[in-house]
Amino acid sequence: MPKTRLGAAGATPTRLLATVLVVALVVLAVIGPWIWGDQARVPDPAHLAQAPSGAHLLGTDNLGRDVLARVLTATRRSLVMAVGATALAVVLGALVGALPVVLGRRVQRVLASVLTTWMAFPVLLVALFTTILLGPGATTAVIAMGLTMTPVFGRLMQTLTAGIESSDYLVAARMLGISRRRQFTRYVLPNIAEPVLVYITLNIGGALLALSSLSFLGLGVQAPDFDWGRMLGDALPAVYTSPWTTVAPGAAIVVAGIAFGLAGEVLAGIARGQDSPVRAARTPAPAAALGTPPPGAGEHTTAALLTVENLRVEFPTAGGWTTPVRDVSLRLHPGEIVGVVGESGSGKSVTAMAIARLTSSTGSVRSRRLDFDGTDLAALSDSELRERIGRRIAVVFQDPSTFLNPALRIGTQLTEGLPDHGGAPAGARNKAVQLLDRLRITRPETRLGQYPNELSGGMRQRVLIAMAQMAEADLIIADEPTTALDMTVQHHVLRTLHERCHEDGSAALVVSHDIGVLTSLCSRIVVMYAGRVVEELSVDALLDGPAHPYTRALLASLPTLDTEVEKPLDTIPGHPPHPDEPIAGCAYAARCTRAEDRCRTDLPTLTPGTADATVACWFPLTPRTVTPRSAT
Amino acid sequence: MSTLDIESATVVFGRKGAAVTAVDDVSLFIPSGTVLGLVGESGSGKSTLARAVAGLQPLARGRILAGGTDIRDRGHRRARAVQMVFQDPYTSLNPRMTVGASIAEVIRANDAAGPGGVDRSVAELLDSVRLPAAAGGRYPGQLSGGMRQRVAVARALAARPKILVADEITSALDASVQSAVLNLVREIHRDLGLTILFITHNLAVVRYIADATAVMYQGRIVEQGPSHDVITRPRHDYTRRLIDSLPTPGEFGAAAV
Numbered sequence: 001m002p003k004t005r006l007g008a009a010g011a012t013p014t015r016l017l018a019t020v021l022v023v024a025l026v027v028l029a030v031i032g033p034w035i036w037g038d039q040a041r042v043p044d045p046a047h048l049a050q051a052p053s054g055a056h057l058l059g060t061d062n063l064g065r066d067v068l069a070r071v072l073t074a075t076r077r078s079l080v081m082a083v084g085a086t087a088l089a090v091v092l093g094a095l096v097g098a099l100p101v102v103l104g105r106r107v108q109r110v111l112a113s114v115l116t117t118w119m120a121f122p123v124l125l126v127a128l129f130t131t132i133l134l135g136p137g138a139t140t141a142v143i144a145m146g147l148t149m150t151p152v153f154g155r156l157m158q159t160l161t162a163g164i165e166s167s168d169y170l171v172a173a174r175m176l177g178i179s180r181r182r183q184f185t186r187y188v189l190p191n192i193a194e195p196v197l198v199y200i201t202l203n204i205g206g207a208l209l210a211l212s213s214l215s216f217l218g219l220g221v222q223a224p225d226f227d228w229g230r231m232l233g234d235a236l237p238a239v240y241t242s243p244w245t246t247v248a249p250g251a252a253i254v255v256a257g258i259a260f261g262l263a264g265e266v267l268a269g270i271a272r273g274q275d276s277p278v279r280a281a282r283t284p285a286p287a288a289a290l291g292t293p294p295p296g297a298g299e300h301t302t303a304a305l306l307t308v309e310n311l312r313v314e315f316p317t318a319g320g321w322t323t324p325v326r327d328v329s330l331r332l333h334p335g336e337i338v339g340v341v342g343e344s345g346s347g348k349s350v351t352a353m354a355i356a357r358l359t360s361s362t363g364s365v366r367s368r369r370l371d372f373d374g375t376d377l378a379a380l381s382d383s384e385l386r387e388r389i390g391r392r393i394a395v396v397f398q399d400p401s402t403f404l405n406p407a408l409r410i411g412t413q414l415t416e417g418l419p420d421h422g423g424a425p426a427g428a429r430n431k432a433v434q435l436l437d438r439l440r441i442t443r444p445e446t447r448l449g450q451y452p453n454e455l456s457g458g459m460r461q462r463v464l465i466a467m468a469q470m471a472e473a474d475l476i477i478a479d480e481p482t483t484a485l486d487m488t489v490q491h492h493v494l495r496t497l498h499e500r501c502h503e504d505g506s507a508a509l510v511v512s513h514d515i516g517v518l519t520s521l522c523s524r525i526v527v528m529y530a531g532r533v534v535e536e537l538s539v540d541a542l543l544d545g546p547a548h549p550y551t552r553a554l555l556a557s558l559p560t561l562d563t564e565v566e567k568p569l570d571t572i573p574g575h576p577p578h579p580d581e582p583i584a585g586c587a588y589a590a591r592c593t594r595a596e597d598r599c600r601t602d603l604p605t606l607t608p609g610t611a612d613a614t615v616a617c618w619f620p621l622t623p624r625t626v627t628p629r630s631a632t
Numbered sequence: 633m634s635t636l637d638i639e640s641a642t643v644v645f646g647r648k649g650a651a652v653t654a655v656d657d658v659s660l661f662i663p664s665g666t667v668l669g670l671v672g673e674s675g676s677g678k679s680t681l682a683r684a685v686a687g688l689q690p691l692a693r694g695r696i697l698a699g700g701t702d703i704r705d706r707g708h709r710r711a712r713a714v715q716m717v718f719q720d721p722y723t724s725l726n727p728r729m730t731v732g733a734s735i736a737e738v739i740r741a742n743d744a745a746g747p748g749g750v751d752r753s754v755a756e757l758l759d760s761v762r763l764p765a766a767a768g769g770r771y772p773g774q775l776s777g778g779m780r781q782r783v784a785v786a787r788a789l790a791a792r793p794k795i796l797v798a799d800e801i802t803s804a805l806d807a808s809v810q811s812a813v814l815n816l817v818r819e820i821h822r823d824l825g826l827t828i829l830f831i832t833h834n835l836a837v838v839r840y841i842a843d844a845t846a847v848m849y850q851g852r853i854v855e856q857g858p859s860h861d862v863i864t865r866p867r868h869d870y871t872r873r874l875i876d877s878l879p880t881p882g883e884f885g886a887a888a889v
Binding site: 167168169171172173175176177178179182186187190191343344456457486487488489490491494495498502513514515516517519520521539540542543553554557558559560561563565568569570571572575 | 673674675686687688710712715716718720723724725726727728729737738741742776777778779784787788790791806807808809810811812814815818833834835836837839840863873874875876877878879880881882883884
């Protein structure tokens, strides 16, 4: 799988140019000396220092040798030296920078100080030192260059391996008895290879330039051998009489430098690009029709705070469009807490983010209706959204640390950006203290002066909820707000959310994979599977027994304090379909114990079942009394 | 197969002035072939204790005996009798190796291949965690969280441990996948007779999986006993709070509409 990445490079002009240049250089390096070698070496007293002509396209040098032939022939030596020096630097760098990670703390400390000392040495001093010790020559130049480049590679690999050192997989490998050699070759190197490869490519160009300089100064390649730098140096005394002899090697150095520089950038772009979404422009926009309106659509619903009808979210992928959300309809009333439950990939979070207008710009969000308190959210531009909706919709994320600015104090983040009628700063501050206090955050005054990293995860989550409260948001959208939290903290956060909605009449849409959490908090639950709503029901109806087999399976699989300890836990066999998978009929049919032929061919639509439930199932279950979980 | 005996284990982070005692004089005994559930909140020291048992965290005081030998002994280290399954299956597997290769490597490193050879043993291990043999050819990135956690369990079993430490192994998984992994732990425990230290923050889980339960709070064990007793008759205030924190349907009352 990792192999395809580099091969999948599309043909942008830069990529094309970099590829052509590098390939041309490599080809020249291979064939150059065979074809033009003799011509480049043998002096021709009959044609000394001739200007460019038909016979000698770039003229001849002061010994009558063809300049073009010499430049082409020198490609091999110049490249081999540059690659050699870089290779030496990579190997030494890996030994000093990457290897210590598998050798233990003490070795690591020693080698880290070696690296730091090495880095402190001036580049020129290392080069001169090596030359003095080994005498001028091509090999010396390569070694000198390799030694000066080593600490840079070492430091890069040290930084990269620092991330791997504490990674669970390396810790596990150590514990499982994997030898150090294999830890290094199979666990460390492959996981730092990509950035190092990019850096190598970028540095070959730099090495070429530096080695040319050494040769130019007479410290590198010695006559009669020659590389581009040597040619440049030899031509310099005659620069006024036969300037063409300097132009060609100079140009060669520049072109080669650019080639590797470009290639490095292209590789870096590809390495970066593998995580970023495909540009939407490449694939035509999706045009599938939105589904039929849900039951009760179009009814006069002035009471609803949020009305979503037939929401469809699509994202471009390499092979077309993927549709994580299909035809989702929801309605929220003021003061109501609605839960959206589903497994990973069910589209629950994508739905929540689309409602909050936080879908990434590449995605396509369409709906029949996306109405917030009488305003069509879908029709608003970003600036209109800020102006008219502003903080009326607040979002609480699973990982609060990504949402809080690490460089700003909690107090600043709580009070900044409040609408003007929020009162004087002092008033806002008092309000913030009161809120934190109500959220059972200890020493609220002190907290306002602290930074997010000084707070625990549970506290940060409560700060986010406080932010929603400061803004007096009418709608709180919470995506897995308690998943990362301990039981006791989760309990606090749930209570806070509930109190907030109960007292201020705000509505909340809470997304979770844990149906247990949602039944404790919400009044209504929306169950999503493979991008669609399969059941929507009140918590009371849920306790009487859900009609959809999937909802029932979700409930049954949760261990509770009443679960029979002797029996295996109920599970849901198989796994949810991938959003790209074409599905005829009910997406859950493949895992459903009640599925019949019809389920595999016809898609069931949401239909009203009992009093306060709608269900999309051909063979719904009838309510039965489910033993409620004991409160103990 | 092997008892686990933790005697006055103490773990201190940092030096003198700023030293923090993460695990404070903890003593626990797990009889051979039983499951001890360790519950507590983040920061209570339960994961640090788990790492100490796995030999990843040196003790400031006290000792840990696995099957009667100190885990710091060379002989013990070579036998790799204690293995650990990590919380996050997304980071505990090498992303650049197929899961089959990951497991095979452990088998080779420990000379633990069965009579049918390494490949056969890999297939058997995958089967023991209810994964098809074909899963061995996949990279971790191609597997779901639940499947990865099964692979992580199979990989730990490949070293033929006698004691297994499971550190919050279901908390990064979907609730719907959790039950299958819990069943798996029970099956493995039953089939292999492993001694298991099972760490979680969910009392309902610990009640299901563990014979005995210990509650950790601020680095100390504040309560321990048979799981049933701890949950039905909690003595410590913190245990009671944990039980009260379990979500209950309609707990906060349906919000006004």
